[in-house]
Amino acid sequence: xxxxxxxxxxxxxxxxxxxxxxxxxxxxxxxxxxxxxxxxxxxxxxxxxxxxxxxxxxxxxxxxxxxxxxxxxxxxxxxxxxxxxxxxxxxxxxxxxxxxxxxxxxxxxxxxxxxxxxxxxxxxxxxxxxxxxxxxxxxxxxxxxxxxxxxxxxxxxxxxxxxxxxxxxxxxxxxxxxxxxxxxxxxxxxxxxxxxxxxxxxxxxxxxxxxxxxxxxxxxxxxxxxxxxxxxxxxxxxxxxxxxxxxxxxxxxxxxxxxxxxxxxxxxxxxxxxxxxxxxxxxxxxxxxxxxxxxxxxxxxxxxxxxxxxxxxxxxxxxxxxxxxxxxxxxxxxxxxxxxxxxxxxxxxxxxxxxxxxxxxxxxxxxxxxxxxxxxxxxxxxxxxxxxxxxxxxxx
Amino acid sequence: xxxxxxxxxxxxxxxxxxxxxxxxxxxxxxxxxxxxxxxxxxxxxxxxxxxxxxxxxxxxxxxxxxxxxxxxxxxxxxxxxxxxxxxxxxxxxxxxxxxxxxxxxxxxxxxxxxxxxxxxxxxxxxxxxxxxxxxxxxxxxxxxxxxxxxxxxxxxxxxxxxxxxxxxxxxxxxxxxxxxxxxxxxxxxxxxxxxxxxxxxxxxxxxxxxxxxxxxxxxxxxxxxxxxxxxxxxxxxxxxxxxxxxxxxxxxxxxxxxxxxxxxxxxxxxxxxxxxxxxxxxxxxxxxxxxxxxxxxxxxxxxxxxxxxxxxxxxxxxxxxxxxxxxxxxxxxxxxxxxxxxxxxxxxxxxxxxxxxxxxxxxxxxxxxxxxxxxxxxxxxxxxxxxxxxxxxxxxxxxxxxxxxxxxxxxxxxxxxxxxxxxxxxxxxxxxxxxxxxxxxxxxxxxxxxxxxxxxxxxxxxxxxxxxxxxxxxxxxxxxxxxxxxxxxxxxxxxxxxxxxxxxxxxxxxxxxxxxxxxxxxxxxxxxxxxxxxxxx
Numbered sequence: 001x002x003x004x005x006x007x008x009x010x011x012x013x014x015x016x017x018x019x020x021x022x023x024x025x026x027x028x029x030x031x032x033x034x035x036x037x038x039x040x041x042x043x044x045x046x047x048x049x050x051x052x053x054x055x056x057x058x059x060x061x062x063x064x065x066x067x068x069x070x071x072x073x074x075x076x077x078x079x080x081x082x083x084x085x086x087x088x089x090x091x092x093x094x095x096x097x098x099x100x101x102x103x104x105x106x107x108x109x110x111x112x113x114x115x116x117x118x119x120x121x122x123x124x125x126x127x128x129x130x131x132x133x134x135x136x137x138x139x140x141x142x143x144x145x146x147x148x149x150x151x152x153x154x155x156x157x158x159x160x161x162x163x164x165x166x167x168x169x170x171x172x173x174x175x176x177x178x179x180x181x182x183x184x185x186x187x188x189x190x191x192x193x194x195x196x197x198x199x200x201x202x203x204x205x206x207x208x209x210x211x212x213x214x215x216x217x218x219x220x221x222x223x224x225x226x227x228x229x230x231x232x233x234x235x236x237x238x239x240x241x242x243x244x245x246x247x248x249x250x251x252x253x254x255x256x257x258x259x260x261x262x263x264x265x266x267x268x269x270x271x272x273x274x275x276x277x278x279x280x281x282x283x284x285x286x287x288x289x290x291x292x293x294x295x296x297x298x299x300x301x302x303x304x305x306x307x308x309x310x311x312x313x314x315x316x317x318x319x320x321x322x323x324x325x326x327x328x329x330x331x332x333x334x335x336x337x338x339x340x341x342x343x344x345x346x347x348x349x350x351x352x353x354x355x356x357x358x359x360x361x362x363x364x365x366x367x368x369x370x371x372x373x374x375x376x377x378x379x380x381x382x383x384x385x386x387x388x389x390x391x392x393x394x395x396x
Numbered sequence: 397x398x399x400x401x402x403x404x405x406x407x408x409x410x411x412x413x414x415x416x417x418x419x420x421x422x423x424x425x426x427x428x429x430x431x432x433x434x435x436x437x438x439x440x441x442x443x444x445x446x447x448x449x450x451x452x453x454x455x456x457x458x459x460x461x462x463x464x465x466x467x468x469x470x471x472x473x474x475x476x477x478x479x480x481x482x483x484x485x486x487x488x489x490x491x492x493x494x495x496x497x498x499x500x501x502x503x504x505x506x507x508x509x510x511x512x513x514x515x516x517x518x519x520x521x522x523x524x525x526x527x528x529x530x531x532x533x534x535x536x537x538x539x540x541x542x543x544x545x546x547x548x549x550x551x552x553x554x555x556x557x558x559x560x561x562x563x564x565x566x567x568x569x570x571x572x573x574x575x576x577x578x579x580x581x582x583x584x585x586x587x588x589x590x591x592x593x594x595x596x597x598x599x600x601x602x603x604x605x606x607x608x609x610x611x612x613x614x615x616x617x618x619x620x621x622x623x624x625x626x627x628x629x630x631x632x633x634x635x636x637x638x639x640x641x642x643x644x645x646x647x648x649x650x651x652x653x654x655x656x657x658x659x660x661x662x663x664x665x666x667x668x669x670x671x672x673x674x675x676x677x678x679x680x681x682x683x684x685x686x687x688x689x690x691x692x693x694x695x696x697x698x699x700x701x702x703x704x705x706x707x708x709x710x711x712x713x714x715x716x717x718x719x720x721x722x723x724x725x726x727x728x729x730x731x732x733x734x735x736x737x738x739x740x741x742x743x744x745x746x747x748x749x750x751x752x753x754x755x756x757x758x759x760x761x762x763x764x765x766x767x768x769x770x771x772x773x774x775x776x777x778x779x780x781x782x783x784x785x786x787x788x789x790x791x792x793x794x795x796x797x798x799x800x801x802x803x804x805x806x807x808x809x810x811x812x813x814x815x816x817x818x819x820x821x822x823x824x825x826x827x828x829x830x831x832x833x834x835x836x837x838x839x840x841x842x843x844x845x846x847x848x849x850x851x852x853x854x855x856x857x858x859x860x861x862x863x864x865x866x867x868x869x870x871x872x873x874x875x876x877x878x879x880x881x882x883x884x885x886x887x888x889x890x891x892x893x894x895x896x897x898x899x900x901x902x903x904x905x906x907x908x909x910x911x912x913x914x915x916x917x918x919x920x921x922x923x924x925x926x927x928x929x930x931x932x933x
Contacts, residue, residue, distance in 0.1 A: 033754070034506040041486050045644055046797050150797060216803030218794060299474060310570070312537065345484055347473050 002027045005053035006142040006203035010211075014221045021224065024116075026054040029223035036225035036318060037344070043189050043230050044345055047148030048222030049210055052188075052195065055101070056115040057141055058123060062132035065109045072126050072275060073103065074258055076268035080105045085169045085184045088266045089258050090122070095279030096246035096255035098122065099239055100263065104171050104184060112137075112182075112197075116239040117247075126275070142203035146210060147193030147230075149393055150217040155194050157213035159183060166194070168395045177202075177209030188227060190234020192393045228319035232341040232350055235294055235386035237261055241321045242292070242338040242352055259283055260354065262292035262386055290354045294386035295326070295337060295368055297349035301380045302370065309373040315342035315349055326353050327367040327378060334359040337368055343388060350388055351381070400443070400667035404692055409435045409664075411933050412684050412694035414671045414710065415867075415906065417445020420700030421654035421665075422920030423905040425476050428661035430928050435692065436655075436663060437684065439670035439867065442648070443655050445700070446866050446873065447915050449646025449799075453853030456739035456806050457799040459647040460855070461862065461873065463735075463790055463808045464488065464759070466640045467916040468650065469544065476657040483653035484644040486795045490758030493603040494843040499748040501599050502755045518597035528594050532629040534575055535582065539626060541567050546922050547884045547893045547910035582622045583880060586615075588766055590622035602763040606786055609812060611874045611913065613730035615773030616766060620880055627878060627914075640759070642792045646799055650915060674699070674710045674902060681902035696933040698923065700906040702875035703727055703888040705867055711899060720898050723889035727908075728882060731816030731859030731871035732776065736836045739853035740805040743791070744844035757794045762787035762839060776813030779820075781832050781858075784839055786812045804852075811836050816859040816870040825860035832858055874913025875906050884910055895923040896932070903927055 002022040005011070011029055019030040028051065031039060042048040060068065069077035075088035082105050089100040101114040113123075123134045146154060156164035159174045163183055166172055171184040179202035187193030198206045211219060231238065239245055243256040257280065258267050269281055303313045319341035326335045340351030351368060360366055360383050367378040411427050413420045416438030428434045442448050446461040465485055473483060489505040501517065503510045507526060515522035541564065542548075548564055549557045568576065581590060587608030591601045608621035615621075643649045655665055670687040674697050681697040699706040703724050707713075713721050743753065763769050763786050772782035788810040793800040800806050814832060816822050833856035840847045859871025868875060876882055885893045888908045895903050905923035907913035927933045 034504075034509070035489075037487060037505075038489070038754070038757070041795065045484070045486055045795065153802065216797075218797045299471070344487070346479050347470055 005051050006200040007051045007053065007144070007207050009204060010207050011051055011221065015223075019223070023224065024054040024056065028054055029221070031223040031225045032221045036223060036229070039220055039222035039226035040229050040344065042218065042220040042222055043148045043191060043226055045149065046218040046220070047146060047151045047154055047214060048189075048220055048226060049214065050145040050147065050222045050224075050227060052143045052145045053141075055138075055143060056118055056136070057138045057143070058113040058115070058120065059135045059137045060111045060113065060123065060132060062109055062130075064127070064130035064132040065111055068123065068127050068130055068132050069103060069111060070272070070274060072123065074263075074267045074274065074276065074280070076271050077103055077105075077111075079268075082107060083171055085171050085186055087169075087186075089261075089263050090119075091258065091276030091280070092246045093276060093279065094246070094255070095257050095276035095283060097243060097258055097261060097263070098245050098247055100237065102184070102186060104182070106171065106173075106182070117245055140200060141197050142200055142206070144196045144198075144207065144210065145187055145189075145193060146196060146214075147187045147189040147191055147222075149192055149391075150219070151193050154210065154214040154217050154219055155183065158210050163194075177205045179205050181206060188234075188236055189230040190236065190387075190389055190394060191230065191391060192396075225318050229341045229343070232319050232339055232352060233343050233345065233389035235352065235388060237263075237292065237352070238339065242354070256290065256354075257283055257288060259288040260290040260292060288357055290335070291357050292386055293353055293355055293362070294384040294388055295340075295351040295353050295366070295381040296384055296388075297351070297368065298365070298380040298382065299349065302349060305370055305372045305377045305379055311373065314372070316340065324369040326355060326369075328359060329365060329367060329380075331367075334366065346388055348388070352386055355383070400438070400665050402666050402669040402688070404435055404666050405664060406433075406435075407691070408693040409433050410694070411435070411696040411698055412437060412692055413698045413700060413905070414674075414684060414706075415439075415445060415700035416443040416651070416655070416665060416667065417700050417906065418447045418651045418654055418915055418917060419906050419920035420445070420698075421651060421658050422472060422476070422917045423698060423700065423924045424663045424665075425654060425658035425661055426921060426924030427928070427933060428658055428663035429476070430924075432933055434658070434663040435694070436658065436665040437669050437671055437686070437692070438665065438667040440865075441668045443665065443667060444648045444651030446862075446868060447647045447651045449648030452737065452855050453739040455801045456804070456853060457646050458737040458806060458855060459643075459792065459808060460737065460857070461735060461866065462647045462915050463792070463810065464640050465643050465647065465650065465915050467543075467914045467918070469916060469918050469921065472917045472921050476654065478653040478657055481653040481656035481660065483650055485641040486644055487641045488758040488790070488795070490755050491603065492755045492758065492760045493599050493763065494746055494748055494760065495599055495764050496842065499750055501603060502750075503603075514597070514600055517600060518595070521595045521597045521600055524594055531575070531578060532626060534571070535579055535626055536629050538567050538571060538579070542884060543911035543916075543918055546895075546926055547887065549885055549894070582626055584619060585622040586617045586619050587621040587625050588616045590625065598765050599763070602766045602769050603761055605766070606761050606763045606769065606788065609769070609773075609786065610788065610810070611733060611872070612877050612879060613728075613732040613776070613813075613815070614879070616769045623880060624878055642790070642795055644796050644798065646792070647915060654917070671710060673712065674899070676711065676715050676899060679715070680900045696901050696903065696927065698903045698905050698927075700904075700920065701867060702729065702869050702872070702906060703904065703908040704729055704869040706904060707897070711902070715899055717898050720889065720892070727888050728877045728879065729869040729872040729875075730877060731862065731868075732813050733871075733873060734781070734811045734814035734832060734859055735857040735862070736809040736811055736833055737855040737857075738807040738809070738851050739800070740807055740850040741852045742803065742850050743794075743805055744840075744847045744850045746844050748843075753794055756791055758790075760789040760791075762789065762843065772813055776815045779815060779818050781814045781818065781828070781835065782812070783835050785814070785836060787836065787839060789840070809836055809840065814859055816863070816872075822860050822870075825858040829856050829858055829861070832856060875908035876913075878912050883912060887912060895926050901932075903932060
């Protein structure tokens with residue numbers, strides 16, 4: 001049975017919908033209200049506060065911490081300055097992605113990692129004979145995501161002016177409600193936002209302070225359903241949805257590489273050996289099988305499909321993650337859309353997809369399967385870079 | 397958005413659009429997108445016409461006039477890429493009817509909760525309510541076919557027009573007989589009578605009927621108001637009918653997005669430049685003359701102003717056929733509503749004792765009973781503003797905190813009735829304005845006893861003020877009532893419902909044309925597409 005997060009006492013009081021799910025062994029709120037719409041709009045117009053505690057969290061310390069992370073991560077972590085955070089992925093020997101997450105450098109020899117799945121064993125396995133300590137702090141720390149255009153005002157009121165000047169992908173230690181916290185300027189909504197780490201014992205005080213300081217800014221508790229729409233708009237991949245960790249794949253074909261997932265920018269090839277380097281070098285030279293893209297449904301065609309049944313267009317009520325096939329205009333299958341959502345902000349029906357390299361170009365049209373009145377139809381869609389929504393304030 | 401001067405860069409254009417309201421801007425954007433050299437001329441410094449956001453009280457952004465979005469056509473948002481140009485719509489999910497001495501009635505997005513709310517007054521109504529929504533939804537889909545195309549011309553023998561009538565006929569045929577009868581009833585009945593065929597309970601009936609009178613000079617018991625009810629059910633956001641929303645940053649942000657889109661396609665906009673008259677030579681519009689005397693040549697002149705102002709003021713009767721002038725004179729602009737915008741230091745507390753704020757995030761309708769709303773109309777009939785008016789209130793800062801300082805709020809109250817022609821004469825409105833504002837605040841006070849303590853700034857707009865500021869004749873918010881005799885092929889007048897006018901090269905694109913008022917964008921879009929299709933520009 002899932003366990004409660006350190007914020008559970010508050011979130012369970014607020015979650016009037018009783019809409020929960022199991023997220024990595026924790027009770028997690030899907031939506032606080034009957035429908036997630038207001039929570040989504042809080043992320044985009046005010047601010048939302050989400051309990052992100054279930055992310056796996058590891059603390060890596062010691063003289064060889066940099067060496068270990070350089071070896072495990074596809075990104076060259078030695079180049080990450082103190083006080084900064086980076087997003088990256090880690091691979092197996094074949095260059096297949098195991099997971100993706102963030103690495104924060106709190107000190108010269110002190111790092112924190114977030115992961116979607118448990119990887120303690122992997123870090124330990126690769127640290128043999130290294131002078132490094134690896135600790136799973138998942139159940140010791142609570143984590144909150146404060147996301148949305150007004151999150152800067154709220155963090156300033158909760159943690160002081162210094163926090164409000166924190167740069168994109170920077171971190172700081174501070175205090176919220178008199179409790180020690182670590183604040184990072186990161187998030188999974190594709191908007192301005194912060195993530196706040198605190199010890200379990202401090203969790204409720206931190207939560208109350210943020211909610212209190214956010215009241216005048218219409219801060220709302222937000223759940224995973226709202227997050228899922230936001231992350232599709234932002235084009236962020238999700239482990240277990242848009243790709244599968246190489247650890248879980250029964251077949252080789254199911255595995256993905258960073259290049260195939262659009263994470264090629266995070267791979268630093270020209271350096272000392274790291275896990276998966278040689279395979280990734282070969283792939284870089286020979287090309288990738290897949291490419292991760294965005295799809296924008298052709299609205300008129302989408303509407304016409306439903307009009308044939310005398311129905312209004314049925315846009316999905318939330319983000320979906322049941323894969324559907326994608327075809328070229330000639331009708332040959334060229335890949336699959338793995339998640340998608342109607343974007344209430346962009347007024348577009350969106351999907352994230354993996355398509356076979358060389359069978360399409362960005363800006364070209366493909367066809368995506370749509371079910372209307374129990375019948376399968378093909379709807380034209382335009383291939384786009386997988387970043388539909390990218391407001392300036394996210395980085396500013 | 398660029399800063400707009402009052403000097404055009406050139407003195408000759410393919411098209412000059414008079415009026416920088418949202419329809420004028422949408423029209424200009426479509427024409428510019430098609431490669432035309434377009435100039436928009438706006439009299440005020442601020443763009444948007446009746447769709448403007450203004451910081452009337454420091455720190456508080458009011459949607460001065462029009463305050464909600466519903467009918468704005470989604471395909472216009474896509475075709476003009478308005479999201480990229482700054483348009484964002486936040487849905488409103490609730491309708492709240494406060495009642496004296498009760499916790500009132502809230503209709504939620506959640507059907508189960510709504511059923512429980514209505515059942516407190518009538519279990520029968522509660523179980524019937526979803527069926528009514530479905531029927532309205534089906535009729536809305538039929539009506540959508542009408543509003544998304546140019547008005548059909550029933551008297552025309554043009555094969556394209558006949559085809560269009562045929563298509564509409566088919567849509568009508570596809571409706572069940574039951575739906576066809578319902579449609580007929582909707583066209584002929586009063587909102588209250590129509591609703592009483594379904595529902596029995598106060599306060600459900602007045603709460604729903606209220607949307608039937610908005611912007612009309614009719615009471616909820618007046619025949620013809622049932623149709624306006626449907627017009628409001630047609631509100632469509634993201635393909636879902638009956639969805640209403642706020643524009644982030646206020647309604648003016650819609651106009652700004654349209655202006656940005658128009659400029660991105662190469663249109664030019666000048667502001668602070670009123671048009672004195674349309675220049676006509678040999679029965680043909682050849683340009684406009686500004687109030688400052690500057691003359692701008694244009695192959696096509698398009699007016700987004702209301703028909704009265706366009707033809708009787710900017711064109712002049714001399715240039716027009718007598719019968720057309722008579723029809724324009726007969727066109728009903730009866731202004732019937734006012735607006736009170738309040739800057740609030742904090743959220744006022746309602747007497748109802750409902751916890752939380754989620755029921756306040758949508759619209760709040762003050763229409764406690766059918767008699768209350770009808771009585772409000774009684775006063776208006778005899779040239780007085782309602783002492784206890786029908787109010788449609790929104791507090792957009794609850795959904796879009798950017799319009800007020802942290803913790804503070806803006807409250808916008810649409811007020812009906814406030815007849816333009818008060819007994820003392822419209823020009824005497826300035827003396828009546830304070831009393832009118834007080835009547836509105838007194839009304840709110842009956843439900844929010846602390847409202848006066850919360851007010852830190854206010855703006856009271858009578859229909860006379862609305863006319864003065866926006867130029868809308870008689871302050872009619874729809875550029876002419878949305879009554880049946882003024883819709884579709886009768887809007888603004890028979891034979892001239894296709895954006896053309898009796899003056900060659902002079903076109904119309906405002907809410908006074910089909911399909912009518914509301915922040916919809918459709919008249920501007922359809923006018924532009926008609927002109928482009930018929931070589932009018």
